[in-house]
Amino acid sequence: MASNSTTLGLSRCRNCGFEAPGGDDAWRRIEVPKLGRMTQCPDCESTDVITSR
Numbered sequence: 001m002a003s004n005s006t007t008l009g010l011s012r013c014r015n016c017g018f019e020a021p022g023g024d025d026a027w028r029r030i031e032v033p034k035l036g037r038m039t040q041c042p043d044c045e046s047t048d049v050i051t052s053r
Contacts, residue, residue, distance in 0.1 A: 009053040011039070015046035022051040 011022040018041050020026035027049070028040040039049045 009051050011049050011051040013041035013044060013046055014048040014050055016041060016044040018043045 009022050010019055011024075011027065012019045026042060028042050028045075030038050030040045030047070032038050032047075038047045040047050041049060
C-alpha cells in the first residue's frame with residue numbers, strides 16, 4: 001500500500017521553493033474568508049503552492 005506522501009506527491013512553494021510531501025504536517029493550513037481552507041508555506045507564508053504527482 002502506498003504511503004500518504006507517495007499518493008499525494010511533492011508540493012512546492014512557488015515563491016521560495018520550500019518542498020514537502022503534499023498533505024505533510026510541514027505545511028500550514030489556514031482558513032481564508034470566502035475562499036475556504038488553503039495551504040500555506042511555513043517559510044515565507046505564501047499560499048502559491050503547487051503539487052506534482
